Amino acid sequence: MPRQPRQSSPQPRRRSYDQYCAAARALDLVGDRWTLLIVRELLAGPRRYTDLHADLPGVSTDMLAGRLKDMERDELVARRRLAPPVSAYVYELTERGRALLPVLRALAEFGAPELGEPRPTDAVRAHWFAVPLLGVLPGAPGRVVQVTLDEGEFHVRLGGDGIPSGYGDGPVTDPDAYLRTDTATCRALTEGELTLAEAVAAGRAEITERTPRP
Template sequence: MPRRTYDHYCAAGRALDVVGDRWSLLVIRELCSGQRRYSDLFADLPGISTDVLAARLKDLERDGIVTRHRVGPRATTAVYELTPAGAALRPVLDALSVWGTPLLGDRRPTDAVRAHWFALPIGRAIADHLPKGTATVHIGDTVFHVVIDDTGITHHDGPATDPDVELHLDLTAATAVANGTLPLAAATPDTEWVSAS
């Protein structure tokens, strides 16, 4: 299938030629914290069809945003991860997250939610208290860690090896922190914020 294009000689237009299709940025969001199997992506993108997911992954791989490789004892499991060009889109997703936070409002009965979707806003909230360092975040059974350093804020699957702080939130509190109705300090009153050295 030929590549769809806006045919605009404009940097934003060219960028949207690559990541502007529906679901593309959400696939990238899922890969921001680490590699994923196809089945992981499908499970964490409720509403996407298998055909659309396969097409988006193929397009993103063709455009150098995503790479696919095989892992496991017999190299039988395919995993997807961001290339450096794909990882460079994280600030774009973060900016969209900031812009979209006021649009969240109350959660609708039809809204899907995954705890790791709160990594971007919670990472920003952590950075307000921990200008540099690492925090492990538990939201129910979901665990990820946030790294704040001179390059910015990133999040990764699983706990940090030696975090400066460890946070435990339930989904309700994480939602409130993410949508800006509850400050992180109020959601984690027992947390001692220590400046990272």
């Protein structure tokens, strides 16, 4: 009996609002739970799966793997193998994925009044304050500020004049300035309760300019 040709299984249809609307189309891509928080992590730079899982407390391994697969399919994320001798893969945002930074900034501005005091169940990562701080740190376009909180360090690059804003987890080589503060002050800055100058004057923040090399 001749072998029957194997039937390829149909690709699952992506869930859609089926609305001819740009906002609905955007939500088709990024409206699922965890997707935008994965974007938040990857805006800080390429990350290994294990690092992503560690900085997304509460997400299951199956959920994270599924969301990353969806984001690869939708060309928001690319998976890349690191050069030897490191034997690991990292995920990184595509240009389209990086274009979501203004969306995260708008969401952070919208959500800042909801923060209040941290709840006992709240996880905290220092670099989660990078997105809201992009809008409140003064300085020239391209200026890089390294921020130190009790929870860790991150750095931000201020945008403007055609220079894109950005941020990264951990310290950076030769920043233009160093800012040391705490999460409560970060919250006050992002909610507009304080300016950076007021925070420094009150002793709630310390900013040190790096002396340029001769």
